[in-house]
Each structure stands twice: as C-alpha cells, then as structure tokens.
Amino acid sequence: MKLELDGVSFPLAHFDLDVTARLSSIATGIFGPSGAGKTSLLEAIAGLRRPRRGRIVLDDRVFDDRGVHVPARHRRIGYVPQENALFPHMSVLRNIRYGAAEAPIDECVRVVEIEHLLARRVTTLSGGEQKRVALARALVTAPRLLLLDEPLAGLDRALHARISSYLRRIRDELRVAMLYVTHDPEELAGIAEETVVIERGRVVAVGKTAEVVAFSQ
Amino acid sequence: MSAAEWHVVAFTLRVAALSTLLIAPLGVGVAWLLARYRWPGKSLAETVVTLPLVLPPVATGLLLLKLVGRRGPLGQLLDRAGVDVVFTWRAVVLAMMAMSFPLLVRGCRVAFEEVNVRFEQVARTLGASDWRVFLTITVPLALRGIVGGLVLAFARAIGEFGATIVVAGNIPGRTRTLALAMYDDVQLGHDDAAFRLLGVAAAIAFVALWTSEAALRRRGAPR
Numbered sequence: 264m265k266l267e268l269d270g271v272s273f274p275l276a277h278f279d280l281d282v283t284a285r286l287s288s289i290a291t292g293i294f295g296p297s298g299a300g301k302t303s304l305l306e307a308i309a310g311l312r313r314p315r316r317g318r319i320v321l322d323d324r325v326f327d328d329r330g331v332h333v334p335a336r337h338r339r340i341g342y343v344p345q346e347n348a349l350f351p352h353m354s355v356l357r358n359i360r361y362g363a364a365e366a367p368i369d370e371c372v373r374v375v376e377i378e379h380l381l382a383r384r385v386t387t388l389s390g391g392e393q394k395r396v397a398l399a400r401a402l403v404t405a406p407r408l409l410l411l412d413e414p415l416a417g418l419d420r421a422l423h424a425r426i427s428s429y430l431r432r433i434r435d436e437l438r439v440a441m442l443y444v445t446h447d448p449e450e451l452a453g454i455a456e457e458t459v460v461i462e463r464g465r466v467v468a469v470g471k472t473a474e475v476v477a478f479s480q
Numbered sequence: 481m482s483a484a485e486w487h488v489v490a491f492t493l494r495v496a497a498l499s500t501l502l503i504a505p506l507g508v509g510v511a512w513l514l515a516r517y518r519w520p521g522k523s524l525a526e527t528v529v530t531l532p533l534v535l536p537p538v539a540t541g542l543l544l545l546k547l548v549g550r551r552g553p554l555g556q557l558l559d560r561a562g563v564d565v566v567f568t569w570r571a572v573v574l575a576m577m578a579m580s581f582p583l584l585v586r587g588c589r590v591a592f593e594e595v596n597v598r599f600e601q602v603a604r605t606l607g608a609s610d611w612r613v614f615l616t617i618t619v620p621l622a623l624r625g626i627v628g629g630l631v632l633a634f635a636r637a638i639g640e641f642g643a644t645i646v647v648a649g650n651i652p653g654r655t656r657t658l659a660l661a662m663y664d665d666v667q668l669g670h671d672d673a674a675f676r677l678l679g680v681a682a683a684i685a686f687v688a689l690w691t692s693e694a695a696l697r698r699r700g701a702p703r
Contacts, residue, residue, distance in 0.1 A: 335604040337607075339607070348599050350603075352620045362605075363607075
C-alpha cells in the first residue's frame, strides 16, 4: 500500500486541516487528541468529503487533485466508523452482502468468527459482535485500504485484546492495508508499524509506532 | 346513507387517493433535497412549499383559479389541449394536491433528517450509487415518517374545503366532496345527514391511521 496525502486541506469548525504524509506500511496508526481532525481526514480519504485543495493518491490512482474527485463508491476503500453504522433494518448477512452481492464471503466471515451470527438482526448484537460484523462488511468488498476509526472505542477492556487480535488476523491473513485512527497510542502497539501524529489538523510527527508511543507518554 | 351520500364518499376517497399518489414522488423528492442538500434558492423553495399551510385556503384556491382558469397561464395551455380543469373533478384533485403537499413534505423531511448520514456514507464506500443508497438505506430507514406524511396528506385531502370550493365549486355529482356535502347539509339544516358524513369522515381517518401504524409494526423481522 502506498498512500500519498499532499497538502490535503479543508476547513473544520475551529481550524483548517492541512495534511501532508506518505504512508507505505501495511498498518499505519493515526494518533491525536479528540478533535484533531482524524475522522475528517478518514472521510476525505474515503471520498466522503472533498478537500478544498491537495492530492490524495493511493497506489498510483489519483483520487483527489485539482479538478479530480473520485466518488467514494469507486474508490474501493473500506470504512468502519466508530459507531459501526450497521444497517439496522437488515440482518447481519444482508449487511455483509450489501457491498458484494456475488463475492465469496466465507473467508472474511471466518477471520472475524461471525459464522454463527449471520441470521441475526444487527440490533441484537453486542458491541464486540457489531464491530466484527462491520469489519466483515468492509472486507468482503476486497478493499484497497481499510479505514478504522477508533475501533476499540466504547468496548470494555476485556474486548480490546480480542478485537485487536482480529485486526492482526485481517492484516496478516487477508493482507489488507489499514489506517487505524485512535486517541490512545497504546492500542497501536502490535498493530501499526508506523504512526502519524496529528494535532489541530497538522501532522506533528511521523515515525515508528513504538517511538511515537514512548514519546507521547 | 343515501346513494348520493355514498357517491360523495366514494368520490372523495378516489380523488384524495389520486391526489396523494400524484404528489408522492415530487413531495418525497423535494423533502429529500431539503433535508440533505444546500442549494441556491433553498429558502425560497421552502417558503413556497409551506405557503399553502399558512395562507387562507380560499386564497390558495384563488391563486389556483388564476393559474388554471381559461385565461390563466396554465389554463390556456390546457384549454388548447382540450382539458377543462376549473369546476371539474380535476380541480378538486388540484386543490387537494396544493393543500396537502406541504404536510407531505414536512413529514418526509423530518423523517429524512432523522436518518443518520453515516449509514448513507458507509453504503457509498461499499460501492452503492446515490440512487441505490436512497432506495435501500434512506427510504427504508425513513419509511415510518414517509408513510406518516402520506397518511397525513391523504387525511388533509379528505378534509379539504376552502381551496376546493373556489376552484371546483360545489357541484352535486361532479365536484362535491365529503367536506362540501357536510357544509351543505349544515347550511340546509340537515343535521342528521351532516352527522352521518362526519361519522364516515372519522371512520376513514381512523382506518387510515390504524392501517399505516399496523403496517409499520409488521416491518419487524429482518430480511
């Protein structure tokens, strides 16, 4: 995976986001305090928000540039928002099939271990189950990149290790590249090789996750 | 009830249903545009759409009369096409449409605004076109409000009086609706007949509300 963010900027409520970074790890952390612009950056990469200026290029495909804006549906970028946003009027299976009616789903379903949940209503799932279904739903489209927004937020401590292990399996078994947004750098240890630190819409550090974690403490 | 009264009831149901059917696509579309997008002239459009709700119905009727009357801008075109509107059943439908449109738009707009945009965003990242997102995510999640808006519009059409009497008159067997017939009965001192029609109007409203609620409650099981 090779992601180029070149002067990607747009106004936020209290400041302008302006990010330049070149990322090439299979798993990259994006770390910063709440309100730093992390979610907005993910939305721009996903194609849900058009930058006012700047270039977004993924594996030599130009997604955003002057006069260019590839819509989200043509980017094949998986997006798992913090609140999962599972479609509440559909079963787990229909959620997973939404993005890929014909594609095989067995492997994605196996990796996050939700075979037994397929017939359930999503509103009856626990928080951890919902997260796994949301991951599977994004994975069945064979995304070029998976965007994870605070994937452990709202889950209790016991679940953190479990979901983290699923994320490692996605990285190692499915070889899907991911951007992992969090305000807690400890979550990134063992998942992300590289981490970008964002504060008030600007990149303030890029480096090995271990160093960034040590620095932030 | 007399045959004439049954005729009035059947006629009212038919034209109110037709009116609701005709405004449904545009009403849902306008509500969606108002709920989801910012565009130039949006405030003006909002005001125009809401106007019939705050204007005296007779005034709306007068505007319609000027619009579709023989010398009106739309009336001339229709006249050339050989279509008579004023003082026909078409005028009844038109008056019902104008008066119930704001209620439909308001109901649907609130319903659309309550749908979390995250669902739509995620659907887009999963490869869905705007149209597919609208049909498979937005509409199902807003369905309760949309149906509510349609039922309210239908009920408003059933009860429509002021605009109808101006643009369609009160012609027995041609343009007389439930509300107009009730008014006639009261004027002529036929209170029994007026109360019979009142009972029918209340029953229609009750059945419409009850069936829509029941239909929505059944939408429980996942598909």
